[in-house]
Amino acid sequence: xxxxxxxxxxxxxxxxxxxxxxxxxxxxxxxxxxxxxxxxxxxxxxxxxxxxxxxxxxxxxxxxxxxxxxxxxxxxxxxxxxxxxxxxxxxxxxxxxxxxxxxxxxxxxxxxxxxxxxxxxxxxxxxxxxxxxxxxxxxxxxxxxxxxxxxxxxxx
Amino acid sequence: xxxxxxxxxxxxxxxxxxxxxxxxxxxxxxxxxxxxxxxxxxxxxxxxxxxxxxxxxxxxxxxxxxxxxxxxxxxxxxxxxxxxxxxxxxxxxxxxxxxxxxxxxxxxxxxxxxxxxxxxxxxxxxxxxxxxxxxxxxxxxxxxxxxxxxxxxxxxxxxxxxxxxxxxxxxxxxxxxxxxxxxxxxxxxxxxxxxxxxxxxxxxxxxxxxxxxxxxxxxxxxxxxxxxxxxxxxxxxxxxxxxxxxxxxxxxxxxxxxxxxxxxxxxxxxxxxxxxxxxxxxxxxxxxxxxxxxxxxxxxxxxxxxxxxxxxxxxxxxxxxxxxxxxxxxxxxxxxxxxxxxxxxxxxxxxxxxxxxxxxxxxxxxxxxxxxxxxxxxxxxxxxxxxxxxxxxxxxxxxxxxx
Numbered sequence: 001x002x003x004x005x006x007x008x009x010x011x012x013x014x015x016x017x018x019x020x021x022x023x024x025x026x027x028x029x030x031x032x033x034x035x036x037x038x039x040x041x042x043x044x045x046x047x048x049x050x051x052x053x054x055x056x057x058x059x060x061x062x063x064x065x066x067x068x069x070x071x072x073x074x075x076x077x078x079x080x081x082x083x084x085x086x087x088x089x090x091x092x093x094x095x096x097x098x099x100x101x102x103x104x105x106x107x108x109x110x111x112x113x114x115x116x117x118x119x120x121x122x123x124x125x126x127x128x129x130x131x132x133x134x135x136x137x138x139x140x141x142x143x144x145x146x147x148x149x150x151x152x153x154x155x156x
Numbered sequence: 157x158x159x160x161x162x163x164x165x166x167x168x169x170x171x172x173x174x175x176x177x178x179x180x181x182x183x184x185x186x187x188x189x190x191x192x193x194x195x196x197x198x199x200x201x202x203x204x205x206x207x208x209x210x211x212x213x214x215x216x217x218x219x220x221x222x223x224x225x226x227x228x229x230x231x232x233x234x235x236x237x238x239x240x241x242x243x244x245x246x247x248x249x250x251x252x253x254x255x256x257x258x259x260x261x262x263x264x265x266x267x268x269x270x271x272x273x274x275x276x277x278x279x280x281x282x283x284x285x286x287x288x289x290x291x292x293x294x295x296x297x298x299x300x301x302x303x304x305x306x307x308x309x310x311x312x313x314x315x316x317x318x319x320x321x322x323x324x325x326x327x328x329x330x331x332x333x334x335x336x337x338x339x340x341x342x343x344x345x346x347x348x349x350x351x352x353x354x355x356x357x358x359x360x361x362x363x364x365x366x367x368x369x370x371x372x373x374x375x376x377x378x379x380x381x382x383x384x385x386x387x388x389x390x391x392x393x394x395x396x397x398x399x400x401x402x403x404x405x406x407x408x409x410x411x412x413x414x415x416x417x418x419x420x421x422x423x424x425x426x427x428x429x430x431x432x433x434x435x436x437x438x439x440x441x442x443x444x445x446x447x448x449x450x451x452x453x454x455x456x457x458x459x460x461x462x463x464x465x466x467x468x469x470x471x472x473x474x475x476x477x478x479x480x481x482x483x484x485x486x487x488x489x490x491x492x493x494x495x496x497x498x499x500x501x502x503x504x505x506x507x508x509x510x511x512x513x514x515x516x517x518x519x520x521x522x523x524x525x526x527x528x529x530x531x532x533x534x535x536x537x538x539x540x541x542x543x544x545x546x547x548x549x550x551x552x553x554x555x556x557x558x559x
Contacts, residue, residue: 076434076466077408077506078344079382100382101409103307103344104431104443105506106466 035146039067040111044083044137044148051126051154059083059150061137063118065111072110073143078103083122083137093133096122130154195228195235202233268317271499274363277356280459281488281513285366286558287538293356296520297367302352302402303395304512305388306345308338308376310497313346315354315362321371322398326387327379333394338376343497347504348406349374350495351512352519363495366516373400383407388445389415396423401522404515405430405451406508408443416445427526429454429515431507432483433468439549440481441468446507447481452518452530455550456489456510461542464490467507469549476534476547485533486542486551487513517556 034043040063047058061081065071079102085094109118120137127133131154138147195206206220220228220235229235283289301321311320323338325331340346355368373395377387388405395403396419408431420428428451433443436455446453447470456467463486470483478484489510496502514533521536523529533539533556542551 078342078378097382097409098411099385099413101385101388101407101413101443101445102382103342103378103407103506104434104508104511105344105406105504106434 035148036066037144037146039065040071040073040144041066042137042139042144042146042148044135044150046135046150046152049152051152053126053128053130053154053156055126057085057124057126057135057152059122059124059135059137061120061122061139061148063111063139065113065115065117068113070110070112072108073139073141075107075109075141077140078105078107079140080109080118081120081137081139083124083135085124085127086134086136087127088132090134093127094124096124126152126154128154130156195233197233268312268314268357269499270314270357270359270361272501273361274493274501276493277362278364279493281351281492281509282364282366284459284461284488284555284557285513285517293360294364294366294368297353297370297516297522300367300370300401300519300522301373301399302367302370302404302515302519303373303375303391303400304345304349304352304515305375305377305383305391305395305403305405306340306348306407307342307378308340308345309349309372309374310340310343310346310495310499311338311374313350313495313497313499314357314359315495316346316349316372318358319349319353319355319368319370319372320374322373322375324374324391324394325376326391326394327376327384332390338374340376340497341380342378343502344406344504344508345374345376345378346497347492347494347502348404348508348512351492351509352404352516354495363493363501365494366513367519370516370519373398378407385409385413385415389413389419392416392419392423392426392428396426400426401526402427402429402515402518404512405445406506406511407431408433408446408507410435410443412444412448417448420445420448420450424450425526427518427529428452429511429518431511432456432470434466434506434508436463436467436469436550437465439469440471442470442481442483443468446483449479449482452478452484452514452533453482453552454489454507454510454514455483455486455552456505456507457486457542457551457555458490459488461540461555463543463550464505467510467550470552472547472549472552474547476553478552482552483549484552485514486510486555487517489513514556517558520558 034041043062045060083096084092087093135150225235278291325334325337328334352365353370354363354365356362356364375391377383377391430446430451432446432453432455435441456464472482487510490505491503492509493503534553536556538557538559539554541554
């Protein structure tokens with residue numbers, strides 16, 4: 001029971017930290033949540049924060065290099081990213097990569113310090129059931145095991 | 157006088173057709189500049205005015221744009237494409253059907269010119285498969301049709317242009333099966349095709365694949381966003397109905413596609429080869445469709461015959477009986493030089509590159525049917541047992557090589 005309280009307490013701290021992070025986001029969409037690791041920032045921005053059931057969500061996964069040096073990310077296939085729509089319990093309701101196969105070739109993406117970010121645009125369907133959901137995105141590389149989240153609401 | 161006016165009229169119309177292009181009914185992809193047509197005429201003046209290929213009794217062939225061919229037909233001349241399609245023959249079928257000699261007249265391959273030479277005409281993977289480090293050219297695969305389901309193919313690459321028998325795009329939204337179009341904007345498909353059947357080019361200065369006499373069925377199933385599994389399944393059915401002996405798929409994903417599984421089951425006469433995946437080294441990291449036991453899954457080794465760490469592993473139980481999620485073979489897949497989309501050459505790594513080595517070997521050793529060919533590959537005396545002894549999760553039966 002103590003362990004469970006500890007976990008919940010840590011989760012609360014993490015949520016608070018995430019809220020502060022969200023407030024500092026350069027993007028206008030409420031709930032936008034950049035994730036950063038070693039100076040690489042991954043941001044998932046959606047066109048709106050509230051959608052009608054089944055409406056198309058237009059989202060962009062943006063990867064920026066704030067390290068001051070050139071960074072090369074390695075990929076094991078031609079897949080560069082993935083985006084999911086997740087329900088209240090983190091269950092995948094939709095996944096961009098589902099139904100797709102990828103070329104089994106090694107590849108790289110290089111981010112220059114002052115260079116353009118990597119941008120990946122995705123269209124996802126809003127769930128049919130009203131409620132609160134999370135749009136989550138990450139690069140498909142083991143070099144950067146972080147993901148960005150963008151909560152949204154579905155209303156009739 | 158009337159004849160002279162008519163001739164001048166034809167010339168003017170031809171010139172206009174070349175500049176303006178074809179009317180909608182004759183619309184072609186922009187890359188299809190000219191193609192051979194049969195013109196049924198003995199008129200010397202007309203023949204001298206056109207880029208004639210061959211002269212026959214009562215007719216001649218010439219390289220024309222579709223607009224020019226249409227303009228000639230409007231002048232009352234009978235004009236037909238050299239490649240004739242018959243109602244009983246599937247659309248886009250290779251010529252002569254079904255032997256498919258790799259005529260290369262698919263609309264993409266008319267102007268093959270060399271832009272560079274490879275670092276090695278017989279890269280290390282070819283030397284390894286052929287068991288000959290001194291090899292200077294390869295041979296074999298004549299009459300075998302290999303469908304490459306990939307990003308398309310640069311059909312006017314000089315090392316591939318004579319091999320292209322079919323060129324089909326399955327990725328279009330409006331036209332789901334577009335015959336005569338397979339542009340490779342990525343380069344991956346061109347690379348894979350070169351390893352299977354690059355023929356060194358007409359000048360013999362290019363790169364050689366494992367089976368340089370095989371015919372290429374270039375099927376574009378992958379775009380910028382990956383490869384939709386329904387496009388792949390449609391291409392498999394198309395391959396099975398259009399003379400493919402081997403289907404090579406340097407692609408994969410984590411979960412099985414029912415569409416692809418069913419398409420494979422519908423075409424048991426075809427030998428399927430696919431990449432094991434690049435998600436290793438964990439056991440069971442093998443991707444679909446290679447994990448399907450009806451498909452040969454190929455892992456990757458380097459020039460020292462060591463398994464690449466990232467090469468996906470199967471769940472092989474050592475019984476030499478390929479079941480679900482088992483790797484069957486390993487082949488060269490690290491720093492592989494092959495043909496590239498710009499007409500030159502490039503180096504790539506992945507089980508994507510191992511797959512075409514195996515597909516090419518299957519074409520070279522084709523036994524007349526898929527099951528006998530697969531059986532032969534598994535029982536080759538020249539097969540090398542790699543990694544752990546026996547049927548192992550990284551290399552399966554091992555590396556098959558030319559007998």
